Amino acid sequence: MRVRFAPSPTGQLHIGGARTALYNWLAARGQGGTMVLRIEDTDRERSTPENVEQILDALNWLEIDWDEGPISQVARSDRHQEVLQRLLDGGHAYRSTATADDVKAYKDLHGADRGFRGEAQDEGAVRLRVPDDGQAVVHDLIRGDTTFQHVHLDDPVIARADGSVLYNFAVAVDDLDAGITQVIRGEDHLSNTPKQLLVLEALGADAPDYAHLPLLHGPDGKKLSKRHGAASVQELRDAGYLPEAVRNYLALLGWGDEDDETLISTDELVKRFRIERVSRNPARFDEQKLRWMNGRYMRELGTDEITRRLETLTGRSGLRDAVAISEQKIQTLADFWPLAGFIFDGPADDPRAREKWLSDGGREALADARQALESADPFDPEHIEQALRGVVDARGAKPRDVFQPVRVALAGTTVSPGIFETLAVLGRDESLARIDAALRT
């Protein structure tokens, strides 16, 4: 089996594209097959090395690998010209100057469901000749056979007047040359498949098997498309998601095994994934579920590994202690800094928190806490807790009336990791200094 992933080199790898990549990859790896990359775009402006590089980067981050260097369509123009000429010579294609208006006029005359048929001229764009009778049958691994009657199909333009070839022609030739046996792509390509089948037929070649994946929609139900600035893999990475969690989540967006398990490791995914089991209905990208799943993966990583990833992401070091007391509370890597950044950067500025917890009663409690903290020894969570609980008892207060002022003094906000642990990580000197600073204001 040989599959190919063919992203458009528009710079960002969009989430739907990432899922397509994943399914291709899982299908290939699971069956001991091969996955090749085809960077498809007949437009030289878009197929820039930088754009291609970005797609490759995104794939690398997802840890989705491929077996051969990217096949560039633009670089294959000689081959495409050769095949195009063969179709022209064989009478399978013809030149025509017919415009969209001509096509419309033809339909007004022959009926709306009647495909356009042109006359051969000696200039103009190249159109494929479509027979009036017969049909194109797409053998789809997910949906079964889909039949398109030839009569309904317009003679498709396969090359511009200047000779440059168009997608539906190029992709058929490239897949054929690359020996692709299974084409796994988005459902938006289903309706165009007959054109590709016709090209293959004109060439006397067998068609590959197809698998058209249901499209992905955004939370609003609209198409989550590369054109509509939808979330991309790059954005997921920047939002602090883990590649293994993204793979798990994306795999489930349109596929489920018999037991409908939710948390499935990539290894397990490779073993269990079957393209035939992919669902036929479009799915919505639900970031909430991704966040939850990401949290689960984070907690399985262990403190050292989370620290390592966080340090690469932020470029800072010495985060381990802060990670240890925060890891239960964050869902993504990006959640860490807003929660624990105050440990390194000093208290945040939250006037409302200060007003509420550092007013009269709060200041008294804080002052008492400071005193108790001075003698906590050793300065570890256990002894800190003893000291602070002592203050609570002595004041006859509720725990929060003592803990919250301390929290706000240290963190500047009402949200932070556990207060005893935070104090311990900060150390006695820094903790007391922050409390003093809070007391002074």
Add this chain to the structure above:
RNA sequence: GCCCCCAUGGUGUAGCGGUGAGCACGGCGUCCUUUCACGGCGCAAGCGGGAGUUCGACUCUCCCUGGGGGUACCA
């Protein structure tokens, strides 16, 4: 307009003629609790509609409705 695809709770799905329609996210409640989380327990919430086929339909067929895609000298 024409061609094609799709249809289980708010979301993702399991189901493949007989089920109390299962799981997960989210929601709500509750326990834990120093904040926020995590975790435990519980609750609400679904087969779009109509005809068939069948002893029996979420499961099969048709129609409708509703989504989506294609229909470019874009990919």
